[in-house]
Structures are given as C-alpha cells and as structure tokens.
Amino acid sequence: AQKITQTQPGMFVQEKEAVTLDCTYDTSDQSYGLFWYKQPSSGEMIFLIYQGSYDEQNATEGRYSLNFQKARKSANLVISASQLGDSAMYFCAMREGRDDKIIFGKGTRLHILP
Amino acid sequence: NAGVTQTPKFRILKIGQSMTLQCTQDMNHNYMYWYRQDPGMGLKLIYYSVGAGITDKGEVPNGYNVSRSTTEDFPLRLELAAPSQTSVYFCASSYHPTDPLKYGYTFGSGTRLTVV
Numbered sequence: 001a002q003k004i005t006q007t008q009p010g011m012f013v014q015e016k017e018a019v020t021l022d023c024t025y026d027t028s029d030q031s032y033g034l035f036w037y038k039q040p041s042s043g044e045m046i047f048l049i050y051q052g053s054y055d056e057q058n059a060t061e062g063r064y065s066l067n068f069q070k071a072r073k074s075a076n077l078v079i080s081a082s083q084l085g086d087s088a089m090y091f092c093a094m095r096e097g098r099d100d101k102i103i104f105g106k107g108t109r110l111h112i113l114p
Numbered sequence: 115n116a117g118v119t120q121t122p123k124f125r126i127l128k129i130g131q132s133m134t135l136q137c138t139q140d141m142n143h144n145y146m147y148w149y150r151q152d153p154g155m156g157l158k159l160i161y162y163s164v165g166a167g168i169t170d171k172g173e174v175p176n177g178y179n180v181s182r183s184t185t186e187d188f189p190l191r192l193e194l195a196a197p198s199q200t201s202v203y204f205c206a207s208s209y210h211p212t213d214p215l216k217y218g219y220t221f222g223s224g225t226r227l228t229v230v
Contacts, residue, residue, distance in 0.1 A: 035218045045204065045221035091156060095218070100145060100164055101172070102208075102219060106156040 003027065004092050004105035012111045013082055020067070021077040021108050023092030029053075031097030034075040036066065039089040039107070048090075051075060087112045116140050120205050120222035127195040127229045135190040135225050137205030145208040146188040147219065148172075148180065150201040157204065163188055195229045202226050 005024045013019045025034065036048040051059045051066045059066040067076040079086055092105040121136045139146065144165045149157040149172075159172030163182040177199060179191040188207075192199060206219035 033218075037218075043202065043224050043226075045206075045219070045224075047218050047220075050218060093218070100170075101147060101159060101162055104149075104157045109154075 002105075003103045004094055006092055006105040006108050008108045009106075010109045010111065012113055014113050015084060016081055019079045019082050019086075019110065021079075021090050021092075021110065023075045023077065023105060025073050025075060025092075025094050027073075027094065027096050029096045033095045034066070034068070035093040035095070035102065036064070036075075036077045037091045037093060037104075039091065040085075041088070045091075049077065082112050084112050084114060086110060118205055118207050118220050118222035120203075120225050122225060123223065124226045125228070127192070127227065129195060129197065129229060131195050132191070132193050133195070135192070135203055135205070135227075137188045137190065137222060138186050139188075139205075139207040139220070140186065141207060141209070141220065142185060143207035143209050143220070144185065146182065147206045147208070148178070148188070148190045149204045149206065150174065150199075151204060151224075152201050160190065160203075192227075197229050200227060200229045 003026050032053045034051045038046045049059050049061045049064045049066050051068045058068050063080045065078045089107045089109050091107045093102045095102045118139045147162040148160040151157050158174045161180040163169045166185050169180050203225045205222040208219050
C-alpha cells in the first residue's frame with residue numbers, strides 16, 4: 001500500500017486563484033513529519049513547507065500553507081494567489097519517527113494559466 | 115554555502131559501460147541518499163547511508179553500488195549500464211539529530227543520465 005497518495009496527476013488553475021494540492025498519508029506512528037517540495041521545469045527540488053504531527057497549528061510559509069487534518073491523515077498544500085512561476089511538479093513527502101528516510105508521493109503537475 | 119554538489123550534470127553512456135556519479139555535501143549531514151526519478155514519476159530510493167561506513171539498500175538497488183568512506187562523500191556506481199537506468203539521479207542529505215522529524219532533505223541539482 002502506498003504511504004503517500006497524491007490523487008491529482010495534473011491540475012490547471014487560472015493565475016491569481018488559490019489552489020489546493022491533495023495529499024493523504026498512511027502511518028501507524030504517532031510521530032511523523034510531512035513535507036512539500038516543488039520541482040520546476042529546471043529540475044531542482046525545492047523545499048516549501050513542513051508540518052509536524054504534534055504541531056497544533058497549520059504550517060504557513062508566505063503564500064504556502066498546509067491544511068493538516070490529522071484524523072483524516074490529510075496534508076493538503078494550499079497556494080494562495082497563484083503565479084505563473086508556480087507552474088511545477090509538487091511532491092508530498094513523509095518522514096516517520098522510526099525511519100531514516102523520507103517517502104515521496106508520485107507528484108502533482110500544476111499548470112498556472114495566464 | 116555549496117550545500118549538496120552533484121557531478122556530472124549530464125552524461126550519455128553506452129550499454130555495458132560503467133560510471134560513478136559523485137555527490138558531496140559540506141553541511142556535515144550524517145544522512146545521505148540517492149534517488150532516481152523516471153520521466154513524469156516520483157522519486158525512488160536507490161541507496162542511503164546513515165553515516166560513514168554504513169550503507170543500506172532502498173527500493174531499487176539492483177545495478178548500483180555505493181560507498182561512504184567519509185561524511186562528505188557518497189558516490190553512486192553504475193556497473194554495466196542498461197537502458198532501464200536512463201533517469202535523473204538526485205543525491206540528498208539530511209541532518210539527523212535526536213529529533214529528526216522536522217529535518218527534510220537538501221537536494222543536489224541532479225544528474226541526467228541517458229544510456230544508449
């Protein structure tokens with residue numbers, strides 16, 4: 001079974017609109033961390049935002065916020081006021097408390113339309 | 115800060131050739147990783163290391179070898195290259211203190227490898 005599920009292979013969004021990228025995860029650990037990375041067409045992996053399983057508030061970083069719903073095991077990325085430069089592949093990832101590595105989802109390709 | 119440095123950035127190999135992908139980090143991270151990313155896909159873990167002298171297999175280790183003789187370096191060796199190894203290879207490192215959960219990866223810029 002997949003530990004990180006991103007159900008949207010691709011999305012098209014009008015510039016300046018908000019966009020939500022879905023991510024669900026599966027773990028039996030109480031301690032875990034959730035990450036979102038952005039991969040533009042140039043190929044590098046850029047860290048966007050982190051949410052800890054014990055964090056009571058949703059993480060925010062500028063235009064990025066993470067809608068963390070622990071009971072639903074959901075960690076959706078919300079981008080407010082989308083820009084053309086947001087067009088990229090986005091990966092949700094998880095690090096479990098007892099694990100040495102991070103597991104990545106298959107990604108969502110976001111296209112921002114002018 | 116150089117971060118994680120990968121060389122080369124691009125390489126074309128013929129079937130059966132061998133090569134080493136270099137990865138160096140200057141952040142004194144004890145954890146290092148090699149992933150491959152096939153076109154339009156996510157990242158698959160090849161090998162990882164939790165410290166000098168220690169390596170472990172990931173999800174797709176066949177056809178690859180690694181070594182970790184120093185904290186800084188984690189080279190990936192391809193023996194007898196095959197077309198199925200055409201991919202983009204990412205090296206990453208991570209800090210792993212007592213509470214590692216909030217520490218994500220620092221990625222290198224990737225190596226685009228084509229086997230023909």
